[in-house]
Amino acid sequence: MPGLGSVRALAFDVFGTVVDWRSGVARDAAAILGARGLDLDWGAFADRWRALYQPSLERVRSGERPWTRLDDLHRESLLQVLEEFGARSLSEAEIEDLNRAWHRLDPWPDAVEGLGRLKRRYVIATLSNGNVSLLVDMAKRAGLPWDAVLGAEVARAYKPLPESYLTTARLLDCRPEECLMVAAHHHDLVAARSCGFRTAYVHRPREFGPAQKDDLPAEHGHDLVVADFLELADALGA
Amino acid sequence: MPGLGSVRALAFDVFGTVVDWRSGVARDAAAILGARGLDLDWGAFADRWRALYQPSLERVRSGERPWTRLDDLHRESLLQVLEEFGARSLSEAEIEDLNRAWHRLDPWPDAVEGLGRLKRRYVIATLSNGNVSLLVDMAKRAGLPWDAVLGAEVARAYKPLPESYLTTARLLDCRPEECLMVAAHHHDLVAARSCGFRTAYVHRPREFGPAQKDDLPAEHGHDLVVADFLELADALGA
Incomplete structure (x- = not known):
């Protein structure tokens, strides 16, 4: 050294x-959205969610918005990704559970x-x-x-x-x-x-x-x- | 519950x-100051050092001085206690070592x-x-x-x-x-x-x-x- x-x-x-992160998010998305009857490309779902990560951080780094913790940025991005993938009408509890995939x-x-x-x-x-x-x-x-x-x-x-x-x-x-x-x-x-x-x-x-x-x-x-x-x-x- | x-x-x-804290500070004071030939009431030494703790915090809490971390407050108090106990002429390394008794x-x-x-x-x-x-x-x-x-x-x-x-x-x-x-x-x-x-x-x-x-x-x-x-x-x- x-x-x-x-x-x-x-x-x-x-x-x-x-x-x-990719396998874990894909796994939990498959479990939670799959239980809703959805059958998506779960890796692509994880990739798309992660793709919104740096842009969401940049809005905080640049001062465009005040300090916001990652859980909250993740959740905003998740709502967008769910919309893009046509996964609508999830309950608040399901959204919160899926957002916590990053904790697991x-x-x-x-x-x-x-x-x-x-x-x-x-x-x-x-x-x-x-x-x-x-x-x-x-x-x-x-x-x-x-x-x-x-x-x-x-x-x-x-x-x-x-x-x-x-x-x-x-x-x-x-x-x-x-x-x-x-x-x-x-x-x-x-x-x-x-x-x-x-x-x-x-x-x-x-x-x-x-x-x-x-x-x-x-x-x-x-x-x-x-x-x-x-x-x-x-x-x-x- | x-x-x-x-x-x-x-x-x-x-x-x-x-x-x-009391036993640990007394132990390390005895070791470090004892090696200098000092023989003090080590429990009283620890008590006196700790007695300066709340007053030192209060100067930060009140805004009288800017944020100062506890290691630095401890060190300032230590210099005063050493003076009060007649323990002079310690090296910087000895003072730093004794101050880190709180880490041990x-x-x-x-x-x-x-x-x-x-x-x-x-x-x-x-x-x-x-x-x-x-x-x-x-x-x-x-x-x-x-x-x-x-x-x-x-x-x-x-x-x-x-x-x-x-x-x-x-x-x-x-x-x-x-x-x-x-x-x-x-x-x-x-x-x-x-x-x-x-x-x-x-x-x-x-x-x-x-x-x-x-x-x-x-x-x-x-x-x-x-x-x-x-x-x-x-x-x-x-």
């Missing part, structure tokens, strides 16, 4: 990096064991755009052993705004260079690095489904490039 | 309620087992005036299995200001009446209740040392009055 000896805290992106995402197979190893040597914290209660529900269900659940809601700034990274580092009492951002997304790592964080790219070739086209991880000059959290723990001596 | 069926999250005071406090004997049981049924979070990094260090060392480390620093308001309680409830996506404040201090519970929280008083008869005079726990009308976290878990069916 060249030059990473000063790292004390690992800050994790969550959606796509720790958990498999499964971790990638290596995540729990890898985090357990990393936790013994480092502070491990979320640095996610998910709201605290979403991340707490997810962690309790999946057994994710976070030391702290931090990120956008606590900072009141969505990634990749610098405040999201810098507030998380400050709360962990770390200088930015003492924090290693762990993510499967280059844009997140590039933003973290511009705040002074060290960066670890985790390759998640199935995040966007079987047809995913990989971009090459090595081209962005991250401190570490790993296949999963076990390889990350190996690389960090944890 | 009459009327507590709607509770989803337990919010814990930490200093005195979860951990034994031991839990009461029932705390880890009790929290483990309660965590299976409820969200368990800190609602402490301690800063996040202090609470994370303490939890890692002591094995306190928090779902979330929240409280004054995240809210940027020290207890008993209402914002400290209400921000914690909001981040947990709970209405105030869905939160049970757990503390060994009536003033904390009374403030939480005035925000709509339910309250559980835990009797910690040794928090202030062997000469502690108990105030009677029953007189404030808390929802629960328990001897320790195991009795709390019993009372809540956890």
Whole structure:
């Protein structure tokens, strides 16, 4: 781990990096909408819902609308996606249940064991755009052993705004260079690095489904490039 | 547990309620200052340091000074206490080490087992005036299995200001009446209740040392009055 000896805290992106959002959303959509007699392309449903994610964040980041937590943005996007897919007349309880699919995402197979190893040597914290209660529900269900659940809601700034990274580092009492951002997304790592964080790219070739086209991880000059959290723990001596 | 069926999250005071600050501070002061050849009344040293706690918080609560995290308030108070006890000429490293005694406090004997049981049924979070990094260090060392480390620093308001309680409830996506404040201090519970929280008083008869005079726990009308976290878990069916 060249030059990473000063790292004390690992800050994790969550959606796509720790958990498999696409399969989990597709599964819960199939269960909840399927019970209504709908038969859709559930992967496409998940993809469309996720496609509205960045535009919804951008309206908050830009100041077009005031701070709004992710659960509420997800719900607004869900109503649009349901309309687009012709899934009308769901009850409020069904909509709320489906919106909470994001609280019930499964971790990638290596995540729990890898985090357990990393936790013994480092502070491990979320640095996610998910709201605290979403991340707490997810962690309790999946057994994710976070030391702290931090990120956008606590900072009141969505990634990749610098405040999201810098507030998380400050709360962990770390200088930015003492924090290693762990993510499967280059844009997140590039933003973290511009705040002074060290960066670890985790390759998640199935995040966007079987047809995913990989971009090459090595081209962005991250401190570490790993296949999963076990390889990350190996690389960090944890 | 009459009327507590709607509770989803337990919010814990930490200093005195979860951990034994007096013994821990006295122990570390004895080790660090003792190595300098000092022989003081270590319990009195801890008491004096703690006596400066509320006045230091009050200067922040009142707006006399801007937000300052507890580690920094503790350090300012420590310098005064060292002066009062005639412990001069400590190195910066020794002062910093002693200040971090608050990160190394031991839990009461029932705390880890009790929290483990309660965590299976409820969200368990800190609602402490301690800063996040202090609470994370303490939890890692002591094995306190928090779902979330929240409280004054995240809210940027020290207890008993209402914002400290209400921000914690909001981040947990709970209405105030869905939160049970757990503390060994009536003033904390009374403030939480005035925000709509339910309250559980835990009797910690040794928090202030062997000469502690108990105030009677029953007189404030808390929802629960328990001897320790195991009795709390019993009372809540956890």
